[in-house]
Amino acid sequence: MRTTIMMDNCLSKDIYFHEFDEEINAIPLPTHFTFPFCYEPHLLAKKASEYVQQYILTQQEWIHNFGLEPKMEGQAIGKMFGVLVVQDQNKKIGFLAGFSGKLAGKNDHRYFVPPVFDMLTENSFFLLEEDHLNDLNKQIAVLEGSEKGIELKRALEETKINLDQQFIQFKEKLKTQKKERKLLRDHSKSVLSAASYALLEQDLIKQSLRDKYELHVFQKQYQLDMAAAEQPLQDFIDTIADLKEERRKRSSRLQNQLFAQYNFLNANGESKNVMDIFKAFNKLQPPAGSGECAAPKLLQYAYLNQYKPIALAEFWWGQSPSAEVRRHLHYYPACRNKCEPILGYMLQGLLVDKNPMLENPDENIALPIIYEDESLVIINKPEEFLSVPGIHVQDSVYTRMIKKYPDAGPLIVHRLDMSTSGILVLAKNKEAHKIIQSQFINHTIVKLYIALLDGIITEDAGMISLPIRVDLDDRPRQLVCYEHGKKAVTRWEKIAVVAGKTKVRYFPLTGRTHQLRLHSAHPSGMNCPIVGDDLYGQKANRLHLHAAYIAFNHPVTNERIHFYVEPNF
Template sequence: MSNLPEAFIAFESDVSAVVLPQAFTFPFQYEPHQLSKIAAAETQTYLENYTTLNHNFGLTPEQSGLVIGKMFGVLVVQAPDGTLGYLRAFSGKLGNENHHIGFVPPIFDMLTKQSYFLQEEEVLNRINKEIESLSDAENYKALQQQLQQVIAEKETAIAQKKAELKCEKNTRKTIRETQRKLLSAAAFEILEQDLIKQSLRDKHELKVLTEKLENQQQQLETELAEMNQAIDALKNERKEKSNALQDYLFHQYQFLNQAQETKNLLDIFKNTVFGRPPAAAGDCAAPKLLQYAFQYHLKPICMAEFWWGASPKSEIRKHKQFYPACTGKCEPILGHMLQGIETDKNPLLVNWAVDLDYKIVYQDEDVVVVNKPAEMLSVPGINIQDSVYTRIKKQFPLADGPLLVHRLDMSTSGLLLIALNKKAHKFLQAQFIKHTITKRYEALLNGVVEQQEGYIDIPLRGDLDDRPRQIVCYNHGKAARTQFKVIETTQNTTRIHFWPITGRTHQLRVHASHHLGLNCPIFGDDLYGSKSNRLHLHAAYLKFVHPTTKQNIEITSDPDF
């Protein structure tokens, strides 16, 4: 044991009877192995007793400071001599520090005293203060206000002068019309020349006034431009230094794999959609754990990550719950780090519906309604073609058009509406667009909902760092509204009806689980709750107007959970 690295943790529990997994954990969707669960439980006990940690997880009301929950990870490893143990890591920093006893170090420590990062950060902070000082200077603000005032006064003065000149022009027109009949040709010619002089004089006065006011405006703009030039120069300097510092950091994050091959962040992300690493890439728990294991020639056996503390406002994170690695930041990194290591199969590449089939519950010449089982795709996916759409197309070879009028998530079971011709599809789709079709879902929630009925109004958008997960976002999210009514409660569960008013991705799942919603995840929700045998969400009722008969059609389907 004396030759083992410092962060290696020996199991406190007896794990000698636990069978090792045949393959390493697929980090983006998994059920934790028993060894990972034991390591996580021991780590959670350690956290509960780690009193010297200056970090507010939001678990004790009396603790001060900003509440920040954290993702922790455990990696079960085997030393070269066969000793079994595990490593611990946290994502980001704890208490504004990178190093804590019992946890692996960061891949690159930018907080080292007198580090290049801290020195450059001081430079950037100084530039920010200079920009702020110039922008907040009284003479700068006064000049901005004076310019706005001069522009407003110029527009008013010119508008008034034009109005006066228009009146003068109308007066001259009236004089011409009346005097033309009263005066002789010679006398009228003299009058006409005088009127023309008046017109030229008015135009000259407008030109002089405009030039005078524009010169005042231009003088102020020149003074302001000189000040803005100094501010813009500082902003450009800040941008250049910030980009250079970011590239420096990206190069410092060097990731190992089992073959001791290294790649930095820029190399890893250059072939991704964005071409550059996202913010904080490389500071998640999973890369830290694997990096330490490869550095000390420890064999990765299995891993798991769990959330510790209060949930963020936008995301859904439950205390002590296991979660997969994020796709946006970690997928490219772990793709390199896990090269040569056999992992469990990617569940997204497995057709879970191969032995399942839908049941037709309504059929005529125009419309088919099927009861889709959970884990069957509505339409073909990127990796799996088998779906309700492909099977319907095979079952009804003469059907034309898009067929499916709407979709259900793969994990959601229930009623799915299908049009057998283009005319029927257009008619039914219009009802969905106008929200005249009634859809009701039934779900079993993990927890008790106190409010018996009501509405949930929480805007949603995709999590750019962890698709397909959705997050709550009041700034950029799309409106999402759900009506609900509790139909049965037990000591720990709630059976509920949902009527989605909008149709956002994962809307019912997020509205059920988020603390601003019902704060009770749907049973079996592996993204926003806990994994189970299935997602307990079922499309149970459908009401629509038939495209040919124009009669209301109502169909119900009871869930099998």
């Protein structure tokens, strides 16, 4: 569906196509479209972003609390915005603007391209069903927050205590009766005749059988009484469970009904539903919100209106979410979990920049060996080089070293992120590997990293403790999570401040993925990303993080050995 306005059978100016107010003819157009998951914004995309940023600052049409104004009412929610530089059918260059999710409670705003499907239109099936789901949520919240469940649990506990006490008393009674029978037997053997004793024994056996029967009856009644006491609580629990199951089913149906509305175009003019796109990509159900990010909206509008996509960029505006690291005005790649399948399909038919993650490193890259003996090899790993083979790129420290030492192994004791340079320890045999690895596990190895932070740190030293887990919506990014994250602790010391940047020493006390990068950038950590960190900060010539020092016990001599390599930044 075209969203341009028709007047007198002529197309009026497209309100979503924005022209540059400055001369841009001198800026060469890119030969390939932006690879959306790792890119440096093209100059035209940067200029378009500046136009959008100025519009956000000056517009008077809507109010949204981005967290940039301390006294503004409402919850602060930062937002990802996107720009798509396009060429119209007359070869004129302009740009489209978009945002991810909702803005100021709406999906549709005059300046920004409309959503692929607007679920928030009045009386839409989404809003009607959302009312039902909200009602279910309220019912569940009322039940879970009520005193009834507590009272039912208390009543059950009291009933169980009473029944258990009765059971103990009953068993004590049977135990006493058994002892009395034994005493009677022992006494009667010496005073009764054989015939009389036989009659007595028969009676005592009957008493014993009676006691067993009464115990069986008591146990059965105990179970019946307990079941009766448990039923009110179980009914209460089942009521909540039934409401939750109804909510789950209705949510699932609603999500599928929504997904049926999301049909995406690609540059070849083909259309495919989001369910089919994800099925072909990873055979999984699309995550909630798939298709609501800025990039798919922008491309969809461009294709619908015969605009040729030229370059893409996305930037963050506002306060960072508490768990993630998003910095105001920084550019970010598209998210992986929701956007990779969709954009992979939508970009078919376009010439797109190569994925740098799929490019093999230069074969001439050297792996300097700084120490070697019969048990160990210690190298100075260059930046942007894998420790172990990746899914697509095989060249790595491991593959290079296994060629050099074909009889060695398991070799890799620990890893460095691809972008991190510095000291990497390799073991030539299983025994050395086991001994060194145990030192890593027991935290007896001392490691020191040097990093250059993109800002000024006023403190001289400190400790950061922020739990970390992977961002399931945007791997390999990590986020801070106090519920499911793993403990991550870093000690740091300031070295110097030079030209507005701070050089620091990091002593990681745990070894989580991206620990130093996230602890640097997160507002509750250093609040200052590492220079060149394209995941948590801004891209540069390299990530300025270097594993500079390591100390551990030699696996054979047990002598404490240490190594230091100065970073090249």
